[in-house]
Amino acid sequence: MKKLINSAESAVDDALAGMAAAHPSLRVRDRVVYRASGPRAGKVGLVSGGGSGHEPLHAGFVGYGMLDAACPGEIFTSPVPDQIINATEAVDGGAGVLHIVKNYTGDVLNFEMAAELCEDVQVAGVLVNDDVAVQDSLYTAGRRGTGATLFVEKIAGALAEEGAPLREVAGMAAEVNERSRSFGIALTSCTTPAAGKPTFDLPDTQVELGIGIHGEPGRSRAPLASARELAEVAMDAIHGDLPLEGDLLVMVNGMGGTPLMELYVAFAEVSAFIDGKGARVTRSLVGNYVTSLDMQGFSVTICRLDDTLTRLWDAPVETPGLRWGR
């Protein structure tokens, strides 16, 4: 295993120290990443979190227009309730706090426990479960939450910034999730620092269709194929679950080890597929946003936009991982 770390044990804290050093807009305390500016009175607070190893998700999305705090767990491990409680209490500006939770059993349990224990804060939650690849998985009952988490954080974050009440922000977060679908394909495994060897074995001639962001098994193995064929597999799976119609927000996301050039090759194919269905790509993201350490591969996430969602997507955002318009 070759990793740019000091030790497997210190990797998460060392990375958080780097985030704090690189981004004066963030404050890191007790394994929670906050906006340095603190909570804004009357604004709904947004808290997310999950295992580390998916950067920039979630800590890289803390800032104006997205999250108020992120709770990073150990690599591929849920944050503990104490982190979530601290974050929730710290970011409450009196209007309550929305928990954005990817559907993994550990995350769900720990966010639920934290919500119950935050007696003085009004807490609502949204469960993100956009991954159409499999029903039930290694760490999940039901569908897994993956790329749509970014969409939920961005769009609900913009609405919260406008001063909408908790009920509306939570409703919008749920709506974005309902309008979104994802599918991922791995070319290689990831390697966690603690394990020191690949999470799974994948022959040089095969890919894993429907991979999870922790290397959980997908639907099947298939021979390595062209970007066009792989994009079609992903898009057929998505289209079969939620027909591609109207205006779409489309993310082609790298799993961490795939060069940007290849992601653009995949985006061209995804875009052509969508054109072929008579739908329109009106907003897009291409890059490494919801990663799995050093895994090579990509995922596609689509969201059916309407005018409100488009406006909120376009609203200013200023985070280390996503920044525009301000």
Place this chain on the structure above:
Amino acid sequence: MKKLINSAESAVDDALAGMAAAHPSLRVRDRVVYRASGPRAGKVGLVSGGGSGHEPLHAGFVGYGMLDAACPGEIFTSPVPDQIINATEAVDGGAGVLHIVKNYTGDVLNFEMAAELCEDVQVAGVLVNDDVAVQDSLYTAGRRGTGATLFVEKIAGALAEEGAPLREVAGMAAEVNERSRSFGIALTSCTTPAAGKPTFDLPDTQVELGIGIHGEPGRSRAPLASARELAEVAMDAIHGDLPLEGDLLVMVNGMGGTPLMELYVAFAEVSAFIDGKGARVTRSLVGNYVTSLDMQGFSVTICRLDDTLTRLWDAPVETPGLRWGR
């Protein structure tokens, strides 16, 4: 070799098609990437280019506040003079055009030839040669040009946007290069699609110190070490060449296959090293900006800032790869 492409032959054009589909702000024609908005009368045009495989450099830096056009060559291969001539003539708004050229023999020759053939356009050039690792290299006489290219494109681009004349924009570009130094370390080789196998062999227990962005040899091999030790090697090399003083712009850049989490670990060490020298990190970038396909590893680039450079760095920029303040 596992790559997300349709074929080695079509990879560059397929990726450019993806860029065009993803970014309505860009226009791609005959292997040149332009701002869709076209040249602005009276503004100095900025043109850069080089081999593909370093994305987002250069095409991802086309847009307001940076480049007017980028000329992508084949993977790790210089663009041809015709591309550069077309780009130069197309972006001239009457105030002349600056060629930003990384110091590789092929790039230098082809940009020089293009400049000579653009008889109706006033052309100035800046040669970027920030890499302190080696004097002369596989494709270079003198020092290689790497991460500082982004700084030159951003800072000179901001000055051009303000309406400065060609002489001043070219002078600023040269000044940014003189104030900047880089050093890179590879944990793994890259693999070009055409070759289909790693460019060089690097044992599992070793790293290449002073790697070039095409996999050119560096200073030496060394045992795989901690992020702290590797960061010290890079920073000692930089500090030994240009002492770290005053306000610094610091980029910790991934080579394409290294997860963002590890880049933050490296940034923490780089930042601590700079603190230890009594200098200050006042601006920073952490991410994959000047890449080498799927290579794992990182480079550090520093630039000594003054008030003018800081102001121009902070100026609005709106490109696929770098975006803020607008």
